[in-house]
Amino acid sequence: MEYHFKEIEKTWQAYWAKHKTFAAKDGGDKPKYYVLDMFPYPSGAGLHVGHPLGYIASDIVARYKRHKGFNVLHPMGYDSFGLPAEQYAIQTGQHPKITTEQNIARYREQMDKIGFSFDWDREVRTSDPEYYKWTQWIFIQLFNSWYNKQTQQAEPIETLIQYFETKGFNCKLDDTLTGDIEHELPAFTANEWKQFSEKQKSDVLMNFRLAYLGEAYVNWCPVLGTVLANDEVKDGVSERGGHPVERKLMKQWSMRITAYAQRLLDGLDGIDWTESLKEAQRNWIGKSEGCSLKFTIQNSTETIEVFTTRPDTIFGVSFVTIAPEHELVNKITTAQQKQLVDDYVTKAKNRSERERQADITKITGVFTGAYVLHPFTGNQIPVWVGDYVLAGYGTGAVMAVPAHDERDFRFAKHFSLPITQVIEPTISHDFEKDAWGEKDGVLINSDFLNTLPVKQAIKRAIEEIEKRGFGKGKINYRLRDAVFGRQRYWGEPIPVYYKNDIPYVLSENELPLVLPEVDKYLPTEDGEPPLARASSFKKDGEYAYEFSTMPGWAGSSWYFLRYMDPKNSQQFVNKDLANYWQNIDLYIGGSEHATGHLLYVRFWTKFLKDRGYIPVDEPAKKLINQGMIQGRSNVVYKVVGVWGGSNLTEEESEEISNVISKLPELFISKGHYDVITKYNNLVESNTPIDEEFRNKYNYISNEIEKKQEEYYKSTKSKIPKDDFWFSLGINSLVTQNVDVNIVQNDILTIEAFRKWRKYYENAEFILEDGKYICGVIDNEKMSKSKYNVVTPDSICEKFGADTLRLYEMFLGPLEQSKPWNTNGITGVHGFLKKLWRLFYQTGSFSVSDEAATKAELKVLHKTIKKVIEDIERFSFNTSVSTFMICVNELTDLKCNKRAILEPLLICLSPYAPHIAEELWKQLGHQDTITFEPFPECNESYLVDDSFNYPISFNGKTRFNLELAATLSPQEIESLVMAHENTIKYLDGKPVKKVIVVPKKIVNVVL
């Protein structure tokens, strides 16, 4: 009987669904194991073969852990709010809900065909009101919390109110507070607090809430009509669609993720994520230690506060630069400079982020006319405005030390400002050409800091600055608070309403706040978000709800918790269940989420832990980034027919175009194309062409001429024959993409090609070796227009899901990106057929109950050992090889023994579950193979009696020598030295020493 994968796979997929084989139990004696994939956004294009890569890997681990006796939670769901469905709705009017449901159905159908062991009863969808009810609920908890710096955790807002009621508030004294509000919030006493109006209280508390309404510079995308997060902007344009983005000051709901900056940094040390991913997060958080320092403005009580990491260079300050957006720009600018400064500021503001980034070498700035006083020397220091200083980072002002900072140096040179060296570098350095920015050297020209090395000077400077009250040691983060509102329709409504201009959150029993129906999915004529179109979208029919919706990352920041308790209508997750499942043991997904999703989900997890809802403060213990599978396109090379007659009548021209349009297309194989291209290049560059190569070219050109003749005859045209030819000129061969699904091993399936498009119906080919070989373009994105999309369904149809699973793993290391290429798939498919034949050696199913031989046991246990090792280190490609070796060896041994084949099937079942189940059943088992204990390696079968030693001389292996494993190194040495080959290679030379590494190598040093 043949291996009929289609029936087998259909049968077992139905069996698993019917028996709910993969349903996770909430508790029990088994240890738990939680394997999670980053859930997909269900796009209209469906899944291509790249998407399941990570799912297959996680599925192998999930199934392996079930064999290992774990209670495995392996769920799947959909991140189903998002822009594409909304854009589609804008174009077609179809409700995004419907689009989303259709896409989900398609995704599900595709995933089911691959045989994943997901617990589908736990499916979640972020756009489901029963789900986003709890996303809204978490928002409310964030709104009702503040971050206490002393306890280093989030607390209920009530504790802060109590604090205000008893102690009032003074930002100069209270270290308790979060964010940058030390600069902004005026002090008040406990009594004043009690006198505050509700609005005043609300405004004050807004500075502390973890979800807050605040004014901030945001990335505004006019084309999309919405605000974008930093990680949604790439190179100054929107990540989705590539539309320009500008900076705009807006009132926005935001998340105070900055409060967690230090903990997000520290938490990285305790989790097993790749170093590159941790680095990306560290960079994103961007911690820098230094101090804040106030410069008093001359003839004023105002100060400019700067942040610097180099307080040691304080005596080298020659000017201060503030950002164009800085609030003091207007106040300090002198009358003479006003016009210049105003012009500059306007220009700078209109310059998009992209432009600013584009020409960083272009130095612009303008003097304000104002001076500040140096805190130590009292010297006058000019204040400049320059757009190299960013309003959003630090205090939006810098003290410029041109001798020791690259950008300050360029600025000073450009405007001829003084440059004062205050550090003597460790190596010679030309201060005319360059700044010395290294934290190395000894301080000079610096009063009390003189003679100190830089690192000590930094400490000493901060001490002195603090002592004299000029500023204080401070840590700055690059991380910004996350903007939480989007002016879009297809997202979670923010559960907030406004009463007397005060925002209030809904109470729990009012959730979910369901997305209202609207007539159009566009902003209103007044520029309000789409939700403003729903006239009845008001609390109690009276108070307007917030019109912004949540960003894409809201629902995904906690979904891993919902899988633990997906149907709970009372809580987002039951506490006992959260305690049982803890966090994700293995999380697999793409590296594109390094600074977006993975930062936000860590933030929300820490918050929920702080508030006592869950027991863990990191979402995932171990994380693997699967590589991207890129497209690989195939192309065919078309030869174009040309009519070259001159002085044609109109009639003739018409006939020509008529005839040409009816001619069959002619294609030449890749080898021919290469020859012609090379030939053309040689001719072009006047390079001499050798005989052999010219012959090759002539052969092809003759072949084409024959076709030409044929074509000409078939047209029965009156036009002279010489006027018609196929052009082989340098630019006249046309490269056309061809559907990769009708190409096998880069060989075009000609029949399929002729059927593929009507106009290729009669296509003709000039073959090489009887085949049409296509060209290849690697590393393109998979896209419809390139005809290089390969769906998992098409592979399942041709080769089966087990082949797809094995092949995707066999392609290479999981974490590596690679182009999709079906070339080797027959090898993997052949392996499964070979496995099948082990059970059908006699033609029908037959398995022997005889005891296994030593050789057979060795093959089996070698395989078990390797497969366990490989899974534990997530090296799935090598275990596929191991299975191949195993089956090859068992085939050589003609082994059909149950004692060998049964354990082998269990080992293979995580990788190729359908065939394993089927053969397991044929072996007479009633139950699924899923929970069979994974075989254990018995080392005693692996012990060899002898070892084949490579004998090397000065590190070069010369011959091999089979020696008993029990020999001592001394015995080995004397046997080797006495061997005739040794004597031959020594050639009478003296031996310096002999290295014997048991069971590895013998090296004779001459």
Added chain:
RNA sequence: GCCCCGGUGGUGGAAUUGGUAGACACGCAGGACUUAAAAUCCUGUGGCGGCAACGCUGUACGGGUUCAAGUCCCGUCUGGGGUACCA
């Protein structure tokens, strides 16, 4: 610029702690079976030389450490990813 990860046959890749480089698979060449095709099986396959035994050479390049280096160290080139007037 800075940070991270890579560079191994015609191709994808293996070599886990420094110990026979190229496992496994594709492709290619030759052969068996077959009317033929498919399927299956066998042999060979880094390069150079040689009928062969075998020799030389070889993991981007140049050095170094070591009895021994794809693996460790230094420098250079190069590909990919992240990030940036971040003070």
